[in-house]
Amino acid sequence: MNVETERGRTIGHGRVWRGLLALAALGLLVNPAAGAAQDAGPTFTEDVAPILQQSCQQCHQEGGMAPMALTTYEEVRPWTSVIKTKVETRMMPPWHVDKRVGIQAFKNDISLEEEEIRTIVEWVDGGAPQGDPARMPPPVEWPDWTAWELEEILGRPPDLIIRSDPYTINPNGLDQWWEPEGPIEGLTGTRWAMAAETKPTEAGRPATHHANSFKIPLGAENSSGAISRFVVGKRWEIFPEDTGMRFDPGDRVRWNIHYFPIGEPVVDDVLQVGVWFYPEGHEPEQQTVGESGFSSLRAGQTILIPPNGTQVTQGVHVLEKPARIYSLRAHQHLLGKSMTFEAIYPDGRVEVLNRLGWDFRWHITYLYEDHAMPLLPRGTVLVITSEYDNTANNLNNPNPDRWVVYGRRTVDEMSHAQVGITYFNTDEAFERAVAEREETLRRLAVDQEDGDE
């Protein structure tokens, strides 16, 4: 099965996940070389290599997380027809937002432009010529993947590091969950976090399916929200402007780590969460709860997918307070196909926020651009609809003949959304945010017109 193979390959390379988000932010991506020879059709060195450098190589390089490097013509040549299929169907680069509907302004959009896809397709159809080797752009220099990515972006190491208790990952058998809980040490007074990042070890990374850390406030039984979530494609988060998470001495951390056996043991694996604080004494206007889980099941409903069949479930959530959504992430297992987010406003209007395609290998967090973050008034109904495919058409499906039920195992199904959401304490604060948004959009519209001239 695919996941199995992928796992094998990942170990083979034995390297850590490299946050593709960071690359864009670090400005390390090489600019595409301009100017294709119009008549001759696209060539590798002049037209295709720049696209691969910008959009593929952060993963497809020697020792990278992807199964093969795509850095030289020799490496790319055997893959040309598969590359054509993967980019045409938008499976690569992994960015599974349905482009036909909903918001398309995301901070971490790594998808290709239509024109880039056309270039690759024409190049493959034209026999995938190399072109003039002298026109090959110089290789990209990549950063140290084991470093804190936010350190580059925020300009300093984390103010606080929280570590999970060591865990030895069994080489074989089922998925393993490790859920230790412990004190958060090193706090002397109240501080507000502005960003957090989870860092796996180099050895443990291929086996780390996801790792969430939750904060339990002093004296509380339950968590007050996620500090950080690490899944494929996401390891850090900077909270929106003047939004923070409160930390007090005596707070505790509860981990929820999902390891996948990789055929060899990983001894005493420890995950770290780095936390960056606002300056001492600064209390941000908004308190974040990090991401919140929203089910795509109604109360009393369950997942039960017939053999060789499909299923759709729907969760309905009424927002008791006005809210701003800054990110979306779906969570399903092998049979998940898509998750759609709709808002039904108090005046009855229905808007599709987004439809996210689902591929089990990619737990992508979609981060809205500031001017595109949905602002939802009190009383908005958030409707989350999930599709599942238990047919043989789903190439991830290990056994289409089975009735599939709700469960935590990879072969059982789940469906919930992790929504980055902050709530406004008052309707007035919300109205202010709406007014600011309208102003921003007006400005953007004017800029756009100026740009068009």
Next chain:
Amino acid sequence: MASLLCGSTGVGAQEPPQRVPVDWPQFRPTTVLAFGEPVIPIFEGWIPNPDGTITLSFGYFNLNTEETLHIPLGPDNYIQPSEFDGLQPTFFEVAPLESGRQLRHESTFAITVPGDFRDTLVWTLRLRGEEYSAPARADHDEFDMEDFESLTFAPEAPVLSFGEDGPSGRGRRGPTTGPLSARVGEPFPLSIAVDLLSRPSTTLTWYHHQGPAEVTFSRKAIEVESSGEVTTMVTFSEPGDYVFRATALEHLGALMQHCCWTNAYARVRVTR
């Protein structure tokens, strides 16, 4: 853009316009109702045994919240190949709602096949004119289930034993005792010894697995906080052959992870 600016909410949806794709998902709920819904046989996974044999594990999902279903062994409830027929439940209890979610009955029985068994074993139920089946094979590693120990919330399956030197075991294959003899109308003790090993507690629950008629338990679920024997009284209204399943489970979350709990089975022959 203009309409967006007029919108009171200022939601950031931009190009493209709100079009609903043709392949839009249509909501098709899995209905859980009080009565009239089916019971679905579920293949849970397989467990490799130290002696080289393989155990296939099955559960069921009764989609009714109030209707207990009774499907006797025979043309409406059978396993193929027929040499493996007979261990499956005939009594399908309702499952409770837990935190807004409908639970089901996980790993209620297990069938051990030779290590070289390559066929598909199929459990079929027929109900109200519909047929539901659970084909089982030990061919995907993903369905290899942990059994006794794991590093999860409920890391250790307890040991369940019938009597001093009676059948004893751990995990979902469970020990089986009997047939014991009981009489209609007389409360009969179902006794089982629980060894918690290193764990602080477990919940021992009795289920009606096979039998011709309803029974009543004096206590269905027992909190066990120290190792030792626990007893539940069961009373019968009809004679016949019955099977009861005891499940010792530390934490409901363990069900979703398929580790680590223990089943045990008591066969009882009831006469007037």
